[in-house]
Amino acid sequence: MRETLADLARRLGGLALTMLVVSFLVFLTLEFNVEGVAVKVLGQFSTPDQRQAWLSENGYLDPFAIRYLRWLLDFVRGHWGTSTYYHEDILKLILPRLGASAILAGGGLLVMIPMSLILGVAAGAKEGSALDRSISLVSIITTSIPEFATAVFLSAVFVIGLGWLPGVSTMAAGLSLRELILPVSVLALASTGYIARMTRASMAEVMAQPYIRMARLKGASPARIILAHALRNALITPVTVIMLQIPWILSGVIVVEVFFAYRGFGTLLYQASLNADVYLVEACAMVSVLTVVVSQTIADLIYVRLDPRLSPGGGRHS
Amino acid sequence: MTPAMTPARRLMVLKPSAMIGLFLVAGWLLVAALAPWLAPFDPLTSLTPLASPGTHAPGGGIFWLGTDLLGRDILSRVIYGARPVVGLSVLATSTAYLVGVSAGLAAGYFRGATDAILSFLASVVLSFPVLVLYIVVIVALGASYANVVLAVTFGSAPAIFRIVRAIALDIAGRDYVAASQAQGERAHRILIQDILPNAAPPLLVDFCLRIGYSAITIGALGFLGLGLPPPTPDWGGMVAEGRAMALAFPHLVIFPCLAISSLVVGLSLLADGLNAEGRRG
Numbered sequence: 001m002r003e004t005l006a007d008l009a010r011r012l013g014g015l016a017l018t019m020l021v022v023s024f025l026v027f028l029t030l031e032f033n034v035e036g037v038a039v040k041v042l043g044q045f046s047t048p049d050q051r052q053a054w055l056s057e058n059g060y061l062d063p064f065a066i067r068y069l070r071w072l073l074d075f076v077r078g079h080w081g082t083s084t085y086y087h088e089d090i091l092k093l094i095l096p097r098l099g100a101s102a103i104l105a106g107g108g109l110l111v112m113i114p115m116s117l118i119l120g121v122a123a124g125a126k127e128g129s130a131l132d133r134s135i136s137l138v139s140i141i142t143t144s145i146p147e148f149a150t151a152v153f154l155s156a157v158f159v160i161g162l163g164w165l166p167g168v169s170t171m172a173a174g175l176s177l178r179e180l181i182l183p184v185s186v187l188a189l190a191s192t193g194y195i196a197r198m199t200r201a202s203m204a205e206v207m208a209q210p211y212i213r214m215a216r217l218k219g220a221s222p223a224r225i226i227l228a229h230a231l232r233n234a235l236i237t238p239v240t241v242i243m244l245q246i247p248w249i250l251s252g253v254i255v256v257e258v259f260f261a262y263r264g265f266g267t268l269l270y271q272a273s274l275n276a277d278v279y280l281v282e283a284c285a286m287v288s289v290l291t292v293v294v295s296q297t298i299a300d301l302i303y304v305r306l307d308p309r310l311s312p313g314g315g316r317h318s
Numbered sequence: 319m320t321p322a323m324t325p326a327r328r329l330m331v332l333k334p335s336a337m338i339g340l341f342l343v344a345g346w347l348l349v350a351a352l353a354p355w356l357a358p359f360d361p362l363t364s365l366t367p368l369a370s371p372g373t374h375a376p377g378g379g380i381f382w383l384g385t386d387l388l389g390r391d392i393l394s395r396v397i398y399g400a401r402p403v404v405g406l407s408v409l410a411t412s413t414a415y416l417v418g419v420s421a422g423l424a425a426g427y428f429r430g431a432t433d434a435i436l437s438f439l440a441s442v443v444l445s446f447p448v449l450v451l452y453i454v455v456i457v458a459l460g461a462s463y464a465n466v467v468l469a470v471t472f473g474s475a476p477a478i479f480r481i482v483r484a485i486a487l488d489i490a491g492r493d494y495v496a497a498s499q500a501q502g503e504r505a506h507r508i509l510i511q512d513i514l515p516n517a518a519p520p521l522l523v524d525f526c527l528r529i530g531y532s533a534i535t536i537g538a539l540g541f542l543g544l545g546l547p548p549p550t551p552d553w554g555g556m557v558a559e560g561r562a563m564a565l566a567f568p569h570l571v572i573f574p575c576l577a578i579s580s581l582v583v584g585l586s587l588l589a590d591g592l593n594a595e596g597r598r599g
Contacts, residue, residue, distance in 0.1 A: 140583070144583040146534040159565070247444075247447040247448065248447070255449070259541075281453070
């Protein structure tokens with residue numbers, strides 16, 4: 001128990017340090033474009049004097065260290081500042097958008113996880129079979145097509161060709177499942193192949209282990225070998241990989257949201273970046289990094305939990 | 319398999335899917351190199367706006383893939399668009415490799431504080447979703463060729479660093495490295511002569527894959543309007559421009575998407591083939 005607590009404390013410390021360094025680096029990077037903030041707020045035709053006046057009035061010209069520390073203290077206390085583009089409190093702006101993106105990403109995961117695990121296990125159970133080769137080939141192709149291209153292809157078929165689905169997902173009339181289908185499919189297609197390939201490799205490795213050969217020699221049916229013997233060990237890697245896919249899914253979410261005009265976290269960051277809304281960009285970057293770091297910590301914890309060799313007192317199953 | 323396999327022979331024994339990949343990649347390289355001779359029209363000249371694929375051009379010739387809103391020939395823009403995507407993804411991947419390999423070799427060989435600092439920096443960069451990282455860099459520095467290369471280098475170097483560091487850590491402990499050290503060889507010679515060649519085969523596969531990732535990134539940045547400034551023909555940018563009218567004129571967006579998809583699929587198939595080849599040999 002004490003070990004677990006110490007481990008948790010160490011992880012939280014590492015997380016805090018990472019966030020601190022990230023916030024500093026992002027702040028430093030955005031420093032290059034402070035002039036751009038005034039241009040975006042005051043418009044193309046503002047004079048340099050007006051820009052300087054606005055910058056100094058809003059504290060952009062104070063020394064870097066002071067601005068960073070002021071921002072950091074405010075950020076930690078939950079005062080994330082006001083967006084220069086949306087003219088709203090950043091925290092209030094981000095939370096509903098995060099919710100909307102969570103629905104999108106959650107939907108993507110809900111489709112992606114069962115599909116990729118089933119395909120991967122099917123392919124890896126009989127390495128080198130025709131089924132294995134076709135699943136691998138389709139996986140390589142789907143993961144290689146950029147999200148915006150998948151979105152174009154799916155739209156061409158289901159929106160333009162068949163007319164079954166709407167081409168935009170603005171959710172103007174509240175949450176609509178029909179409008180979710182295309183963005184969720186694009187997200188799922190982009191990552192399913194990768195996770196399926198990881199599952200396949202892991203499954204193939206387990207199937208080559210002596211204890212599986214032993215079970216086969218004892219006359220166990222293929223179904224029993226896969227379900228009772230192979231699956232648990234084969235799933236350790238994919239489950240971890242799914243958590244490690246979250247940064248990729250987040251990147252995909254940005255493209256997919258922009259493509260389908262979905263009002264989520266991705267479009268918020270996108271608008272913030274187009275409009276040099278530096279504090280909003282900083283806040284969005286912090287939220288994304290937090291999401292990634294937390295998901296990776298969870299991946300580590302799951303890995304330790306699923307692989308008994310890695311936990312104290314383990315080793316019974318292997 | 320004989321140990322002395324020349325690169326050319328290795329390519330000849332690739333499986334069929336990898337041959338298709340090689341064909342696609344070589345095809346796009348040729349298109350990029352020969353763009354001025356292959357393109358039927360100038361990619362920046364306005365002719366007939368929004369012509370459908372197959373329409374005859376007023377001054378002779380055919381718009382095989384139609385024209386865009388400004389009347390520019392889409393086939394010519396797709397052909398010229400291969401240049402920035404192919405050129406920048408190769409260039410950006412190479413600079414990322416330069417940074418990632420040097421840092422990885424140093425961390426794996428010297429260990430200690432060098433390793434600790436470099437590894438921490440890598441984990442900081444890796445904790446960004448890539449696109450967020452690119453957006454931050456591009457917002458700060460503006461959209462240009464150089465900044466796209468910088469952003470991609472920044473985003474890909476840490477993953478390369480991790481691969482090289484792991485290999486260097488493993489090899490630095492072997493006897494022949496100790497022998498070189500005992501002979502008084504300098505560190506950079508050991509790194510380049512003893513350690514780097516052993517890292518080459520897995521890195522070749524990764525390099526192929528990563529050019530594909532870079533192409534996807536450059537496409538995505540173009541699609542978000544954060545890539546190359548217009549009117550440069552660039553596949554992602556063409557999709558961004560055509561998207562508003564894509565329902566009525568799908569040809570505006572379909573062809574650049576087919577172009578980037580075939581390039582990246584080709585690179586992935588080739589990498590997959592090289593990987594299988596490496597494991598067999």
